[in-house]
Amino acid sequence: MRSGVFNLVCGALLLAHDTAAQALSSSKWVLRTEGGVQYACKCFPGDRCWPNDAQWQKLNATVGGNLRINIPPGAPCYNTFQGPLGNVSTLNAAECEKVTAGWANEQFQIELPAAGLWTYFTNDTCRPTTNPSDTCTLGYYPVLVIMAKTAAHIQAGINFARDNNLRLVIRNTGHDFLGRSVGWGALVINTHSFQDIKFSKSWRGVGAYTGSAVTVGAGVQAFKVLQQANALKPPKIMVTGECSTVGVAGGLVQGGGHGPLTNLYGFLADTALEFKVITADGKLRTANANENPDLFWALKGGGPASFGVIVEASYKTFDDTPSAGITLDINTSHTTNATLFWEAVRKFHGYSTHFVDKGLYVYYELGLAGQSLHVHPFVGIGKTLAELQGIVKPLFDDLDALGIRYTTSGQSFPTFYDLYQAMFEAEFAGNSALTGGWTLGRTDVENNHDAIIKAFQTILNAGSFMVGHMWNAGHGLPQKEWNNSAVNPRFRNVVDKLITLVPVSGNAPLSEKATAQDKLTNVVDGALRAASPNGAAYINEADPFQPDWQTAFWGTNYPTLLKIRERYDPNGVFYAVSTPGTENWAQIETGTRLCRKL
Ligand SMILES: Cc1cc2nc3c(=O)[nH]c(=O)nc-3n(C[C@H](O)[C@H](O)[C@H](O)COP(=O)(O)OP(=O)(O)OC[C@H]3O[C@@H](n4cnc5c(N)ncnc54)[C@H](O)[C@@H]3O)c2cc1C
Ligand SMILES: *[C@@H]1O[C@H](CO)[C@@H](O)[C@H](O)[C@H]1NC(C)=O
Ligand SMILES: *[C@@H]1O[C@H](CO)[C@@H](O)[C@H](O)[C@H]1NC(C)=O
Ligand SMILES: *[C@@H]1O[C@H](CO)[C@@H](O)[C@H](O)[C@H]1NC(C)=O
Ligand SMILES: *[C@@H]1O[C@H](CO)[C@@H](O)[C@H](O)[C@H]1NC(C)=O
Ligand SMILES: *[C@@H]1O[C@H](CO)[C@@H](O)[C@H](O)[C@H]1NC(C)=O
Ligand SMILES: *[C@@H]1O[C@H](CO)[C@@H](O)[C@H](O)[C@H]1NC(C)=O
8 A cells, every 4th residue: 555655745846726725735646647647645545654553542532432433334243354454354144134134224224323325335345245254344334433522523533534634424324325424445424313303482592583493402313303303392394305214404404305295495504593513624613594504504404414413403394284194006907008008197297387387296206117107105294185186186197097007095183293294205325326316497398298208218228217306496486486495596497306216236337337337327318418417416316426516506695605605615524426626536546445536
């Protein structure tokens, strides 16, 4: 390792690039060259600038003994974990059985210090095995983890990473589709211990809002806060993701955070009242409409792990109301006729503008089981089943006129929370795929729908499948509040947020990985972008390597976000792929070393 590492002595070369030169003057940068480009890289195990044992022990003391060497979750199934800090004997039959049984269970993976639920970006290394003599390496899992218990632990972690020029990763639930909660050679700060939840009947903080609110710690997951909110009298609800295991104060809000309530109240970010946040300089700050308003705005959808580490977040809560849901399935049990199937999909999707205009949220999967449409469910919040049936009737009339068979069911619930519990399906961990996606602009659906359906066919023919979420984040939120969040303003005029998935194993040959990435960017998402030029991309569920990502993710808000990033994190203490200000950063050497272009 060492022979490939150079100490920085070539100051003259670097003076031309002032920010780089300033950062590099610390000499805690490692120079590398790849593809004819010069890079200054962060410090990784084996580099001279990697901290020594005494420094790590000092950090460990500062964080109350909560520093851990990270061992991949599957290691107990192997004789030896061959880690960057040395070999460790790891075989443990009982632990191996546990991890094998828990692998696909989201909550099992969430509770682990540094696991990634979607495994592609761990490099699919050291998966549970029945052959203990297989090789277990660290892959792209991080090297060390601080299991933070207090804000001071987070501050110590940020200071240590900044001063020693280490790659720093913030890890909450590990849900991330883009690999942002793992990272080769990194130090992790795990925020899962921050589990406080406090409700208030009326918000007494700054701002005009005086309604009910909740303050949650960084590690709180949706199911926990929703369950407690439902137990209040009267029952309350808040904007969360459709998936109940995602955190509500980490990556979700910093990407925006859409869910079944988005058509009514906008993004989770649109409901944020205040954050306690630690910035790259190690300072704990309050961010709200009065204090650090630029930071407050940027944390609301400006990109995860970019502006600081959220310790605590406060959100509006709303009265929960009776709700109704309807499911619809059309698959090969109903018809094997592809022409008929796609006619039905065209009818279904043609009503997306109608559904969102009537306030519905519609969650569906297309192509997950081959020729299949799985709508699970149409959601009417504050609507009776009869009202919901009335809204979807034109679609069902059209399906009947086509003469296609389908399966449907409907149910009403005393609250939306009851519907959420009963009708949304569990999701699984341990899958490996590249995630893409695009959000369809309303005008494109109105004027270019045939091209959109052709794009869907292209996606399924490419072996990919889609998850759709019909909402418009400008439907229920008053227009004067639209710019209070940093999300792409285009999300206020959309009708369907799509996720595309291209299955590929994280340990596939490099050529196969390159082919999958090319397929995602140019075939699958390329088809959607071409069919919907007025759409946008959602940073938490999209291809970070798409062309012109700055505009796709943030539109007209990008230049302002870039300035705020430069103000709060000028030297790149934080990093998440394709977030504001990361244009000159790359993970070179097959996705390992994080470096800045010179
Ligand atoms: C099964 C599944 C369902 C999903 N459903 C939805 C949905 O309905 N709606 C939706 O909007 N999104 C959804 N997502 C995407 C989700 O928004 C992202 O995965 C999000 O990044 C998760 O945030 P997290 O904090 O829970 O996870 P993590 O993976 O731990 O973190 C994600 C990112 O946020 C950063 N981060 C985490 N905590 C902090 C913090 N305290 N301060 C600063 N940065 C932090 C991390 O560094 C990382 O970059 C879903 C994802 C999955 C896997
Ligand atoms: C940190 O200290 C704790 C408590 O003394 C110890 O158990 C742990 O192994 C230490 N971590 C590292 C990485 O040395
Ligand atoms: C670690 O174990 C592997 C496999 O047994 C061996 O090849 C390697 O030399 C060991 N490394 C060290 C540093 O002991
Ligand atoms: C990651 O996986 C690729 C194969 O897809 C392999 O070539 C590479 O060595 C792996 N890197 C690490 C650090 O595990
Ligand atoms: C089709 O949908 C029905 C109703 O949900 C389901 O029971 C059946 O298993 C599905 N068939 C296929 C082939 O996916
Ligand atoms: C398939 O459905 C289409 C559209 O309804 C119809 O025109 C065609 O005849 C059907 N094909 C077969 C083989 O049934
Ligand atoms: C929001 O800001 C954008 C520019 O960033 C502007 O074009 C748009 O008109 C603003 N929208 C509202 C509702 O103020």
